[in-house]
Amino acid sequence: MKELNLKRRDFVKIFGLVSGGLLIGCNLSGDKATIANLDDGISFMPNLFVQLQKDGKLTIVVARSEMGQGIRTSMASAIADELEADWEYVSVQQATGDAKYGNQNTDGSRSIRTLLNPMRKMGAMAKSMLESAAAKKWNTDVANCKAENHYVIDVSSGKKIFFGDLVEEAKTIAVPSEDSITLKDKKDFKYIGKKLKSIDIYDFTHGNAKYGLDARLPNMKFAAIARCPTTFGTVKSFDKSDAVDISGVEDVIQLDRLKPPTGKFFGMLGGVAVIANNTWSAFQGKNNLNIDWDMGPNASYDTEKYNEKITSRVHNKGKVVPPMRGSVGKAFKDASKVIEATYTMPHIVHAPMEVPNALAWVHDGKCEVWAPVQDPQTVRAELAHFFGFELENITINVMLLGGAFGRKSKSDFVVEAVVLSQKVNAPVQVVWTREDDIQHSFYHAQNAQYLKGSLDKNGKVSGWLHRIAFPSITSSFKPMSDYAAGFELGMGFTNNPYEIENIQIENVKAEAHVRIGWLRSVSNIISGFGVNSFVDELAVASGKDEIDFRLDLIGRDRIAQGNSPHPFNTARLKNVLKEVRGLSNWKKQLPEGHGMGVAIHYSFYSYVATVAEVSIKNGKVKVENIYSVLDCGMCVNKDSVINQMEGAAIFGMSLTLFGKISTKNGVVEQSNFHDYQMTRMKDAPNIHVHIIDNDENPTGVGEPGVPPIAAAITNAIFNATGKRVRSLPLSDHGMV
Amino acid sequence: MQTLSINGKNYQVDAPDDMPLLWAIRDIVGLTGTKFGCGVAQCGACSIMIDGTVVRSCSTLVIQAVGKKILTIEGNSLNLEHLRQTWTDNNVPQCGYCQSGQLISATALLDSKESITDEDIDNAMSGNICRCGTYVRIKKAIKDAVELRNQA
Numbered sequence: 095m096k097e098l099n100l101k102r103r104d105f106v107k108i109f110g111l112v113s114g115g116l117l118i119g120c121n122l123s124g125d126k127a128t129i130a131n132l133d134d135g136i137s138f139m140p141n142l143f144v145q146l147q148k149d150g151k152l153t154i155v156v157a158r159s160e161m162g163q164g165i166r167t168s169m170a171s172a173i174a175d176e177l178e179a180d181w182e183y184v185s186v187q188q189a190t191g192d193a194k195y196g197n198q199n200t201d202g203s204r205s206i207r208t209l210l211n212p213m214r215k216m217g218a219m220a221k222s223m224l225e226s227a228a229a230k231k232w233n234t235d236v237a238n239c240k241a242e243n244h245y246v247i248d249v250s251s252g253k254k255i256f257f258g259d260l261v262e263e264a265k266t267i268a269v270p271s272e273d274s275i276t277l278k279d280k281k282d283f284k285y286i287g288k289k290l291k292s293i294d295i296y297d298f299t300h301g302n303a304k305y306g307l308d309a310r311l312p313n314m315k316f317a318a319i320a321r322c323p324t325t326f327g328t329v330k331s332f333d334k335s336d337a338v339d340i341s342g343v344e345d346v347i348q349l350d351r352l353k354p355p356t357g358k359f360f361g362m363l364g365g366v367a368v369i370a371n372n373t374w375s376a377f378q379g380k381n382n383l384n385i386d387w388d389m390g391p392n393a394s395y396d397t398e399k400y401n402e403k404i405t406s407r408v409h410n411k412g413k414v415v416p417p418m419r420g421s422v423g424k425a426f427k428d429a430s431k432v433i434e435a436t437y438t439m440p441h442i443v444h445a446p447m448e449v450p451n452a453l454a455w456v457h458d459g460k461c462e463v464w465a466p467v468q469d470p471q472t473v474r475a476e477l478a479h480f481f482g483f484e485l486e487n488i489t490i491n492v493m494l495l496g497g498a499f500g501r502k503s504k505s506d507f508v509v510e511a512v513v514l515s516q517k518v519n520a521p522v523q524v525v526w527t528r529e530d531d532i533q534h535s536f537y538h539a540q541n542a543q544y545l546k547g548s549l550d551k552n553g554k555v556s557g558w559l560h561r562i563a564f565p566s567i568t569s570s571f572k573p574m575s576d577y578a579a580g581f582e583l584g585m586g587f588t589n590n591p592y593e594i595e596n597i598q599i600e601n602v603k604a605e606a607h608v609r610i611g612w613l614r615s616v617s618n619i620i621s622g623f624g625v626n627s628f629v630d631e632l633a634v635a636s637g638k639d640e641i642d643f644r645l646d647l648i649g650r651d652r653i654a655q656g657n658s659p660h661p662f663n664t665a666r667l668k669n670v671l672k673e674v675r676g677l678s679n680w681k682k683q684l685p686e687g688h689g690m691g692v693a694i695h696y697s698f699y700s701y702v703a704t705v706a707e708v709s710i711k712n713g714k715v716k717v718e719n720i721y722s723v724l725d726c727g728m729c730v731n732k733d734s735v736i737n738q739m740e741g742a743a744i745f746g747m748s749l750t751l752f753g754k755i756s757t758k759n760g761v762v763e764q765s766n767f768h769d770y771q772m773t774r775m776k777d778a779p780n781i782h783v784h785i786i787d788n789d790e791n792p793t794g795v796g797e798p799g800v801p802p803i804a805a806a807i808t809n810a811i812f813n814a815t816g817k818r819v820r821s822l823p824l825s826d827h828g829m830v
Numbered sequence: 831m832q833t834l835s836i837n838g839k840n841y842q843v844d845a846p847d848d849m850p851l852l853w854a855i856r857d858i859v860g861l862t863g864t865k866f867g868c869g870v871a872q873c874g875a876c877s878i879m880i881d882g883t884v885v886r887s888c889s890t891l892v893i894q895a896v897g898k899k900i901l902t903i904e905g906n907s908l909n910l911e912h913l914r915q916t917w918t919d920n921n922v923p924q925c926g927y928c929q930s931g932q933l934i935s936a937t938a939l940l941d942s943k944e945s946i947t948d949e950d951i952d953n954a955m956s957g958n959i960c961r962c963g964t965y966v967r968i969k970k971a972i973k974d975a976v977e978l979r980n981q982a
Contacts, residue, residue, distance in 0.1 A: 162925030162962045291921045298926035299914040301863015301903035305927055308862035316857065341846045374853035375846075377869070447867050447875055447927045447961045496865070496927025497961045528868040733921050737964065741924055744963025767872035767959060775955040778965035 144173060144220045145187075150244060150258035152183045157195035158205045159468050160188070160294070161446075161495035161502070162741070163796045164734035165205050167293045169213055171285035172730055176217030176278055177224075178241035179257070181285065186293055191470025191490035199469040201503050201612070203698035203794025206730055207660075210792050211277075214286075218275045227263035228255055280728075280789060289733040294494070306466030306493040307525065309453040314521040315344065317514050318376035320383050321365035321534050324760030325608045326351065327390035332366050336382035342375025343368055346383070347517055352480055352509060356572050359476040362509040363534060369518055373525050380527075393760040395607035397540060401438055404563040404604050408436065408544035412561050412600035413577065415588060420596030422546075425557025429548030432557075433635050436544050437624045438821045439804075441537040441755035444613050445770060448496020449531045454511035455521035460487045461512060466495035468503040476505055477512055499614040499745075504536050532770050533762040536611025537755055539564035539604075543624035553636035555647055557596040562587055564620060569606035576605045578617065586621025586801065591667055591696055592629075593649025607760070614745060615797035618697040622801025623808075626693035627820065630809045640692050640809070641675050660699035660727075660793050667696055670703040670723040670786065677784050678705035678721035687711060688718065691809025693802035698794025701725040701786075704743075706806035707779075710814050715829045717747055717779040717807060722799060724783065727790035739783040739799040746803025748773045751830045753823050771825070832896050836861065837905030845892045852876045852887040855902060863903040863930050867959070874958030877931035878902050884938035886957075901937075903930035909940035909979065916974035924962035932958050936972050946976050 145153040154170040166186045174184050189195050197208075221241045228246035229236035238250045247254040280287070297303035322328060334346040351364035368379035426432050452465035461483050467473050470490040477488050495502055511524040526534075541564035548557040566582060568575035578601055580588075588599055613619075633643035645668055654662040671694055674680070680690065687710050694703045707719040720743040729735045752771035756763045764770040808819040811829075824830050834841045834851075836859060845854045855864050855878070864887055867875030871886035878887045879901040880894075901907060913936050923929045932955070939946065939954035951969050960968070 160925075162923075164924070289921070291918060292923060292926075294926065295918050295921070295923065298923040298929050299903075299917050299933060301861070301930050303926050304862070305865075307866060310860065310862070372849075372853055372857040373866070374849050374857070445961060447865070447873065447925070447959065449866070494927075495925060497925045499961075525866075528870075528873075737921065737924060737967070740966050741963035744965060745961075748961075766870055767868050768870070772959045772961060773963065773965075774957075774959060775965050775968070776952040778963075778969070781966050 144177065144216055146220070146257060146261060148258045148261045150183045150256060151185065152177070152179050153185050153187050155187045155189050157189035157198045159200040159470070159492055159495055159498070161200065161468065161498040163738060164292060164731055165200070167290060168206060168730040168734060169209065170293060171290050172210055172213040173217035175283055175285040176214045177221045178243060180244035183244055184293070188492050190492065191474045193471060198471050199503070201468055201500070203797045206792045207699065207794060210730060214277050215272065215275055218277055219270055222270050222275060223264050223267045224257060224260050226267045227260045230267070231255070231260070231263050286730050287728065287732060290731050303494055305448050305496045306453070306464065307448055307451045307496070309464035309493055309523065311453065311455060311521040314453065314523055315369050315371065315518060316373045316376045317367050317369050317511070317522050317524045318380040318527065319349065319365045319367045319510060319524065319530070320380050320385055321363045321530065322387045322390065323533070324389045324395070325392045326363070327393065328364065328388045329366060330386040330388045332383055332385040334383060336384065337368055337379040340375050340378045340382060342370045342372050343379040344371060345369040345518060346379070347514065349510070349513060354571070355479070358571065359472070359479060360504045360506045360509070362506045362513070367514055369514065369522065376525065377527060389760060392607040395757050395760040397440060397756045400540060400607070401440070401542065404542040404602070405436060405438060407602045408542045408561040408563050412563070412602035415583060415599050415601050417588060418598055419594070422557040422559045422596045422598045425596040426546070426548050428550070429556055430551045431549040431635055432546065433631055434544065434546040435628055435631055435820055436542065437627055438542045439540065439620060439623060440753070440822070441540045441608070442613065442749050442753040443532055443535045443537055443755050443770065444499040444501035445531060445772070446495070446497030446499055446501055449526040449528060450501065450507035451523060451525045452508040452511035453521060453523040454508065454515040456512060456515040462489045462491070463508055463512065464491045464493055465508050465511070466493050466498065466502050467505055467508065468495070468498050469505070473505040473508050476509065480509060481512060481516070500612040501535060504611055528767070529765045532755070532764050532766060536570060536609040538613035538619065539566070539610050539617070541620045543620065545624060545628040547628060547632050549632065549636055553638060555592070555594050555632055558590070558592070558594045559598045559600070560587060560590070560624070561600040561602050562620070563602035563604040564617065565604045565606035565610050567610050567612055570609050570611060576603050577601050578604070582617040585616055585618040585697060586625060586695060589662070590625065591662070591664065592647045594647070608757070615697060615800040618695060618797070618801040619749065619804070622693065622695045623804040623822065626695070626802060626805030627808060630691070630805070630812065631818065639681070641671060641680060644671055644692070644694060660791060662696060666701045666725050667694060670694065670701045670725050673723040673784055673786065674703040674705050674721055677723060677782060678707070678719070680705060685709070687814060689810045689812070689814025691806045691811070691813055693805040693809060695798070695801040697798045697801055700793040700795065700798040702798050702802055704802040704806040706803070706810045708807060708810040708814055710811070713829060715811060715824055717777070719780045719782065720803070720806070721782045723786065724799065725786035725788065726795050726798070727788060727792040729785060730792065732785060735785055735795050736783045738795050740781045742797070742799025743781050743803055744773045744778060746800045747777065747807070750804040750807050750822055751777070751824050754826065832892055834859065834892070834895060834900060835898065836900045837902060843892065847891065847893050849892050850888050851878070851890045851892055851895055854892045855887060861902055861904050865927055865930055867928065873928070874931040874935060875928050877934040877958065879934060879938060882941060884935055901934070903933060907937060909975070910937045912975040912978045913937060913940065913971065916971040916978060919974065920967045920971040922964050922967040922971050924964055928958060928960045932960065932968055936968070936975070939972065940975060940979065946972060
């Protein structure tokens with residue numbers, strides 16, 4: 095066995111993890127500072143494993159969570175492509191939560207963006223070693239050895255050898271340095287950029303796919319937890335006698351709130367847990383608890399009144415935040431036309447089809463978890479913090495996520511399961527009911543925006559004032575965080591793409607009374623609606639075509655300065671807008687009662703333009719067609735990217751048509767899919783997606799399709815009816 | 831103790847009479863392909879077939895299925911096989927969680943009609959929520975499955 099070259103940290107070959115196999119990996123775990131420094135989204139941060147077995151089986155460890163974005167397939171395909179592997183031999187193994195894999199936080203539409211090249215290098219490095227192994231075996235020049243479809247071929251003689259038969263030889267080959275690795279030319283890609291079906295498709299279609307809720311252990315218990323109807327209320331007293339009468343119920347346990355430390359983690363809400371030998375009995379037991387609650391600090395939260403409060407606040411001056419250009423006051427004074435508008439949106443909730451859940455087993459000083467989590471390392475760190483386990487004694491097995499949309503980044507449900515497993519000394523699966531999910535989430539922020547804009551005598555936008563009020567995600571980590579944070583304002587507010595001489599952005603106070611969290615595309619949903627609606631109003635006021643108006647407003651071709659790994663490029667934004675004009679046959683003759691609306695948005699470094707076509711019949715809206723154009727740089731799995739864009743359109747429709755979480759006396763009024771409705775098959779429009787084909791570095795896919803949808807629909811409603819919808823959802827206007 | 835016939839196999843199930851089938855199938859029988867989504871027959875994730883009729887197993891009692899034939903996603907039928915094929919060809923699923931229920935509802939639709947219109951699909955499939963939003967592909971896959979059946 096060759097000695098490990100530990101001086102070079104780029105690639106370290108590790109032997110012995112799988113008997114008889116060649117395992118090529120990377121190990122940065124000894125240098126945490128390096129990981130932290132590298133985790134800037136652009137630097138090389140190796141975090142994947144390639145494992146080749148003698149029978150040719152190629153196992154690729156994927157360290158990001160699979161929640162429908164197809165990451166298990168795309169990551170594996172990028173490695174397999176560079177490795178010249180035959181896809182039939184590839185299988186994926188899900189990594190547990192461990193810092194040795196680098197950043198595993200599956201969030202921010204960044205897995206492909208940050209990991210494509212490291213992944214490709216992993217594959218290319220493995221290929222190079224297999225070619226060297228063949229050369230050694232044949233005693234020939236490595237230049238003659240070319241990997242092709244799971245074989246290495248000697249081009250001088252034509253003889254070939256199967257990858258699996260090179261395992262032993264490959265173990266003796268020195269790991270090549272990173273700079274000696276060459277990546278394939280785009281024209282030679284076999285899998286990258288091609289249509290590849292999901293690696294999990296068989297399991298998905300046969301009921302074999304294992305989500306968190308499908309985790310099973312011998313003698314496991316099932317738990318349901320009654321939580322206070324108001325956020326951060328507490329248990330005064332409870333009577334469990336009706337609960338323990340339920341067949342299957344074994345125990346009832348009071349849980350105190352675990353409050354996270356300032357700045358990190360999620361803790362758990364606490365409440366009263368019912369332990370049973372099946373899920374149904376746990377649910378029934380929970381329903382039969384009689385609990386007297388102290389409703390706590392948020393018992394007066396009323397979202398309707400809150401809406402009035404933040405709406406009135408945005409009509410007054412807030413904190414001016416950069417960038418500020420020129421003087422909006424002067425622009426408004428000199429204008430030939432000034433218009434203003436106020437937009438509001440309620441809280442919304444993720445409602446992934448698989449409810450939050452976790453199976454935990456604490457035994458012999460060890461803590462093992464099976465759960466659908468987006469960020470297993472944070473879960474691990476959180477469990478170490480609250481329960482005092484050493485990190486190495488905590489194993490986070492990442493199951494498939496039955497949808498997540500940001501909800502499963504917050505690991506409160508794992509903390510609950512661990513507490514209960516400790517208390518009952520058995521494996522415990524905590525299962526949230528749908529009602530729990532709708533009523534005790536980390537909600538997307540309710541919000542109000544005020545915009546004021548001016549047109550000069552040429553119909554050009556001269557001034558832009560934008561005031562924003564919404565409770566910040568930061569409030570879930572730090573008390574008294576009463577203003578939107580910089581990262582939230584950077585999602586479409588302070589990085590407004592338009593070339594306007596006088597701009598002023600104001601951040602307006604908004605306190606949180608429920609837990610606030612990120613939800614697919616985060617505050618881009620808010621800016622996407624406000625900015626696109628208001629630009630439409632300005633376009634109408636100017637009398638110009640809405641697409642021409644936007645192209646003018648984006649202004650000159652320019653690339654933003656700064657140290658972004660993917661600098662904002664106005665030409666690419668204008669390009670998607672021009673493309674969607676063609677794709678949608680913009681301003682074609684439409685039937686009576688139909689209208690088209692356009693919206694554009696730049697988020698997660700990707701460019702999207704969307705046109706919606708709606709029809710109005712008896713005051714009710716039907717979305718007939720959605721046309722979306724995406725520029726996300728190069729695609730790894732194009733079909734999966736298209737699928738994400740289709741899904742984003744439906745997700746955006748759900749929040750536009752129905753999305754509303756409201757509270758009275760601190761209690762969420764919705765409870766299940768009958769009153770928190772989703773887009774269904776009968777509402778689904780035709781969706782037309784075009785992906786710009788280019789060689790730019792890959793950027794976000796999972797989220798960028800969502801932000802333009804709401805305004806594209808309301809702008810279309812305006813074109814169909816002349817009615818400007820400035821508050822969502824449409825169900826509040828009797829339009830669905 | 832009740833006997834349930836699931837996918838052609840008999841299972842002895844010790845469940846209270848008022849337990850919904852969903853939980854008997856998942857927690858007692860141990861077949862986890864049938865999914866919990868809402869518990870109140872609003873989302874269709876738990877769809878199964880009983881004697882050829884699609885039902886929401888979260889709102890159907892164990893006792894209602896005794897002596898009948900249950901088909902879950904782990905089982906087989908000719909139309910289900912066609913649909914699996916076209917689901918695969920169209921790369922329908924994203925997270926995949928709702929797809930067991932979608933496939934069962936689609937199987938019931940194919941079982942009930944020779945030719946299938948968009949309206950038939952809307953009617954048969956609107957009880958199944960897909961939060962990932964794969965409806966366009968589901969619709970296409972159902973139409974393709976009808977084609978596949980016609981060719982067979």
